[in-house]
Structures are given as structure tokens and as C-alpha cells.
Amino acid sequence: MASKFQSLILWRIGLAVVLFALSWYWAFSESMVKALWPSIVALGLVVLLRRVLLALVLGGLAGCIILTNGNPIDALAYLLNDLFIPIWSSSWKLGALAFTLILGGMAALIERSGGLHAILAWFMKKKNGHPSDKIQWSAFGIGLICFFDGLANSMLVGRLMKNLAERSGLSRVKLAYIVDSTSSAVSCVAVVSTWIAYQLAMIREGYDQVGQPVDAYRLFVLSIPYNFYCWFTLLLLVFSIWKVFNPGLMRRYEREARKSVGANHDFAIEQGSGRPWFAIVPLMLLILSLLIGLYVSGSEKIFPITFKGLSEAFGQADAASVLVVSSIIASVTAFLLFPRTIGSTERLRTFAQGSSALLVPVMVLIGAWILGGVMKPLGTAEVISKLLSGDLPVWLIPLTVFLAGAAISFSTGTSWGTMGILMPLAIPVVFELTAGMPGAMMPAVVAAVFSGAVFGDHCSPISDTTLVSSISTGVEATDHVATQMPFALIAATAAIVIGFVPVGLGLSPWASLVVGVCVLGLIAHWGRER
Known part of the structure; x- marks a missing residue:
């Protein structure tokens, strides 16, 4: 068993080295892939190594290698002088x-x-x-x-x-x-x-x-009503407690737990x-x-x-x-x-x-800034916009971003890393597809990044919040994911059908939230245990 585990680790490290080493190939290529390569390296390394900070920094370094025509010394100097040091001069x-x-x-x-x-x-x-x-x-x-x-x-x-x-x-x-x-x-x-x-x-x-x-804080506030997965998750949680709604394996666990105490049992x-x-x-x-x-x-x-x-x-x-x-x-x-x-x-x-205790999240933030810093000189935003502009209708942008965020977050186990990879890519796409006049589409897409990141995080057995929630409550992470998954899927489906698709077509987010309350309430009522 130990040898199999060691072999798996070596395979992961080997693939990570190959993935990063390909940066030298793209440094001399004219393909559009070179503009996407830092994000690909970051995402791939998170999956292979399970180290978000390392993946973000190496993704940024991969971009520096491309920008300096494959010179490793110049790449390190670029990362230090043009990406890392400027962070400390920004108020x-x-x-x-x-x-x-x-x-x-x-x-x-x-x-x-x-x-x-x-x-x-x-x-x-x-x-x-x-x-x-x-x-x-x-x-x-x-x-x-x-x-x-x-x-x-x-x-x-x-x-x-x-x-x-x-x-x-x-x-x-x-x-x-x-x-x-x-x-x-x-x-x-x-x-x-x-x-x-x-x-x-x-x-x-x-x-x-x-x-x-950008007035980032104002845009964030405007995005709050569009953050459908988070709102529907909280709503479904309320209905779950109120109506005793426990879909999937949760019902069996809850029935067994309730049998352990009497109906009139109380304590303070x-x-x-x-x-x-x-x-x-x-x-x-x-x-x-x-x-x-x-x-x-x-x-x-x-x-x-x-x-x-x-x-x-x-x-x-x-x-x-x-x-x-x-x-x-x-x-x-x-x-x-x-x-x-x-x-x-x-x-x-x-x-x-x-x-x-928050030093690691802070360092992840620094890593995300480093990764984002190489995207503009590589023209990453323009490349993604060209790839999508001919095929993606504008009304599907929020849904597409939500699904992309969910996939990245699930496979990497990090909502913060997902935001760091996806947000700098999604915002330019909105500008491109809306001819520079995003309007209400921008807060919807910003919220879709947040929603997708949290949804994937809730379903991922390697997520930090999943693991901390499991440890703090004394349950196995696999049991926690298996019992939480039905709730997450219901909230995500509602976010798609009631939220991101309708607002992409122009519906008010407040109308989607009202409909969501009614639909989730009915689902919990029909599926209640008592």
C-alpha cells in the first residue's frame, strides 16, 4: 500500500514538472495557448499538488518565462521586480x-x-x-x-x-x-x-x-443579489431545519440520531x-x-x-x-x-x-496577484474573448462562468484559488461580448464567479472549508460530502434555472430570489419527514 501511495505521489510530481516545463515550449510558440498557459499551469498544479499558493506562484512564473522568451534568470527577475515588489507599494x-x-x-x-x-x-x-x-x-x-x-x-x-x-x-x-x-x-x-x-x-x-x-466595493454590493447559489444555500438550510427536510443519506443519519433521545428530552x-x-x-x-x-x-x-x-x-x-x-x-x-x-x-x-492562522490565505492572495499580473502583458483577456465571442450568446455568460467556477473549485478544492484564476478572465470577456457596455451583466458575472467557487467548494472532498467543517464536528470528510451533496445540487440547480439563466435574459435578480424562496419552500415541504 505504501509503495502504491509513493508511486502515485511520484506520478503527480512528474506530471507537475512536465506541465511547468512546457512553459519553455510556449515561450517560442505563436499559438494563442501561450496567453492561457499561466492559468492552465496554475489550475493543473493545484489538482496535481494540492498546493494552492505554490500553484499560483508557479503559474505566474510560467507566464514570466513566456514573457522573457524562455530565459529563467530574466523570468525570476521579472516575477520579483515587476510582480512581487509592486504589491508592497500599493496602498x-x-x-x-x-x-x-x-x-x-x-x-x-x-x-x-x-x-x-x-x-x-x-x-x-x-x-x-x-x-x-x-x-x-x-x-x-x-x-x-x-x-x-x-x-x-x-x-x-x-x-x-x-x-x-x-x-x-x-x-x-x-x-x-x-x-x-x-x-x-x-x-x-x-x-x-x-x-x-x-x-x-x-x-x-x-x-x-x-x-x-472600477469602484470595486460598489460593484461587489451590486453583485450581492445575483449571488444565487449562496442565497439559495442559506434558504434551503432554513427550510431544511424548519420542515425537517433531509434528502439522500442525510435522512438515515438523522433518523438514527433522533432515536437516541426521547421525544420530551431537554437540556440546557x-x-x-x-x-x-x-x-x-x-x-x-x-x-x-x-x-x-x-x-x-x-x-x-x-x-x-x-x-x-x-x-x-x-x-x-x-x-x-x-x-x-x-x-x-x-x-x-x-x-x-x-x-x-x-x-x-x-x-x-x-x-x-x-x-x-490567516497567514496562508494572505499568501494565497499574494499568489493570485502574481498570477493576475502576467495575464495583461500576455493578452489573456483578448484571447479568451476571441474564443468565446463567436460562439457564446451574451445571455449565457453568467451560466457559463458559474459552471466554470464550479468545475475549477471542485477539482482544486479552493474557492479563493478559483476566484483568483477565474475573475481576471471573466471580467474582460464581459467587456468584449457586450461591446464595452456591460451594464447589469457585470454584477451578474461577478456573482457567478463567487457562486461557482462556493458551490464547487461545497462538493469537493479536498476543500479547506469541507475539511475544517468535518474536523470541527467530528465526522469523516467523505460522509460530510455525501450527505451535503444533495443540498448543494438542489441549490445549484435552482441557481441555474431560477437565477443565472433568467437574469442573463434580463430578469431582475430580486424576482429570481422571490421565485427561489417559493420553489425551495415547496421542495422542502413536499420532501419533509414530519
Whole structure:
């Protein structure tokens, strides 16, 4: 068995070396493939090596080899001088990195303070009915509160609920589904999270490919109602708990778990030394300071406040600086609200541990910037636009991007990597196919990238959020994927049929969301267990 495993590893490494080595061939080729080669290398290496950061950097290096006519020394110099060093002179990129790290520290402070545990105790006291229902609603509610980071959300809620699940008659696979589906979906549509800095960076990267200015934050906000898979995932989760809708293998797991407790069984949990406001106050300050900061930063006159004035202010605001300042305010608040029994040194250590936990995602962001940096001089956007313009109707762009994102995310196991590869390619295509006037098509396509990335992530057994959700709830990753897959497929089908195809034809996203509520509610009602 060991020899077979070693042989498989060697085959993967060998294929990865061959894939990268082909960069020298394309450096002297006139084929259009050379413009796509960095993305192909990055995607192929993620699949072969399961190392997102390494794949993104090597994909960028492959592009540098092509740009320098196969000279490895010049390629390394180009990567360092033209791609890596400029990152540290960009105020926007530095702000995105700082915001992500600071928010990671704040998340650790909130967890350690006991605020989330206190909120759980409150949920358990207020809810009536079967203890399994209490745990499910509590997990969902705390998942919404922990909107600020997907991985932290999965780890916090799973770890908090794991020991209560079986006592309440809730299967751990159902808990894993709730944790996983809430964390990624909420973080992807939240107006402030550790995801948003990356999302805005990738939107900017796409616009850089066509040399167009962009108000990335405004475009992100406009894309939120188009993010159909994430919204339908959350809606289906609500209906699943409310109607006891458990398709596929989940039904068997849930029936077995509920048999383990009596119908009138109930229990409460101790609140401990934490208080709900230890978590609620920092999060509320984070949101308020962000909204107020964006308005003040971008507004020439603060009063009177109008909707048009808000829109213009958000468009002109220094979003990077506001994100950093907001995260600092929230983190300082979480630090000061920390239980007095724990000293300042331990609080600082907790903050540092939370920040360091996000070092890898931050480095992935840097890798995505490096990969995106070689696409413009290679003319990647123009090549893709030419390949699609003759065959793809404009109304199919959102659907095509969603399916492409799902395929990449499923095969690579990374939603962030998918955004980094696909967003800089999708945005130029929209400009090309709409003759430079994307209109409502652009927010739909931006949302399609996000939706596809999260959908593939939910179905992939090698996804980081899948693995963290499995570990934190104490289930096997394969069992978690098998039981979550039917929910993901239902939400994705609804996103396609009710969402991306109709909006491509001009339907309002709000109409699609309303229809989605009705359709998913009916599906859950017809498939309910009791």
C-alpha cells in the first residue's frame, strides 16, 4: 500500500514538472495557448499538488518565462521586480492584507472571550421544541453572527456544538452541513469579512486586464443579489431545519440520531463567564464603523444624507483605509471587553494566534496577484474573448462562468484559488461580448464567479472549508460530502434555472430570489419527514 501511495505521489510530481516545463515550449510558440498557459499551469498544479499558493506562484512564473522568451534568470527577475515588489507599494493591496490579518485576530479574541458560548446558552433557553431543533437553529444563528470569516466560522461553530449534537438527537453530519453551508455562503455575501478584501482585489484585477477604472466595493454590493447559489444555500438550510427536510443519506443519519433521545428530552447549557456582548458589540462596531467610514471618506459634504449621496460617497471612498480602521476599532473593542481574569499578555497572544492562522490565505492572495499580473502583458483577456465571442450568446455568460467556477473549485478544492484564476478572465470577456457596455451583466458575472467557487467548494472532498467543517464536528470528510451533496445540487440547480439563466435574459435578480424562496419552500415541504 505504501509503495502504491509513493508511486502515485511520484506520478503527480512528474506530471507537475512536465506541465511547468512546457512553459519553455510556449515561450517560442505563436499559438494563442501561450496567453492561457499561466492559468492552465496554475489550475493543473493545484489538482496535481494540492498546493494552492505554490500553484499560483508557479503559474505566474510560467507566464514570466513566456514573457522573457524562455530565459529563467530574466523570468525570476521579472516575477520579483515587476510582480512581487509592486504589491508592497500599493496602498490598496497593503490595506487588504492588513485588514485580513487584523480581522483574524479579532475572531480569535471573540472566541476566547466566551461571547459566542454565551449566545448559544441564550439560544438554548429561548427556543422551544425538540433539542435537536434547538441545536440546529442555534448553529445557524451563531453561524450568521460569525459572518466575518468562513474558516473561523466553521471551526468556532462546529467546535462549540459538536458535544451537544448527539445528546440532542442531532446527527453530526447534519451539524457539519449546517456549519459548512452557513460559513461559506454568509462570508461570500457579507459586506465586511475576511473574504471581501480578496473579492475586491480580484475584481480590481479583472478590470486591470482591460485598463478600466472600477469602484470595486460598489460593484461587489451590486453583485450581492445575483449571488444565487449562496442565497439559495442559506434558504434551503432554513427550510431544511424548519420542515425537517433531509434528502439522500442525510435522512438515515438523522433518523438514527433522533432515536437516541426521547421525544420530551431537554437540556440546557451553562453560560459560563462569557457575556453575549463580548461578541455582539465588536461585530456591530465593525459594521457601523465600516459604513460610516465609507460615507465620511467619500463624501464632500456629510449632511444632508441622501441615497444618491450615499452611493456616490461609497464609490469615491478610500475603501482600503476604511477597512483597516474599522477592523482596528472592532479588535480594540474585543480586546477591552475580554474577561478581566485574563491578562493583557494572554489577550495579545490570542490576537497573534488568530492573525497567524490567516497567514496562508494572505499568501494565497499574494499568489493570485502574481498570477493576475502576467495575464495583461500576455493578452489573456483578448484571447479568451476571441474564443468565446463567436460562439457564446451574451445571455449565457453568467451560466457559463458559474459552471466554470464550479468545475475549477471542485477539482482544486479552493474557492479563493478559483476566484483568483477565474475573475481576471471573466471580467474582460464581459467587456468584449457586450461591446464595452456591460451594464447589469457585470454584477451578474461577478456573482457567478463567487457562486461557482462556493458551490464547487461545497462538493469537493479536498476543500479547506469541507475539511475544517468535518474536523470541527467530528465526522469523516467523505460522509460530510455525501450527505451535503444533495443540498448543494438542489441549490445549484435552482441557481441555474431560477437565477443565472433568467437574469442573463434580463430578469431582475430580486424576482429570481422571490421565485427561489417559493420553489425551495415547496421542495422542502413536499420532501419533509414530519
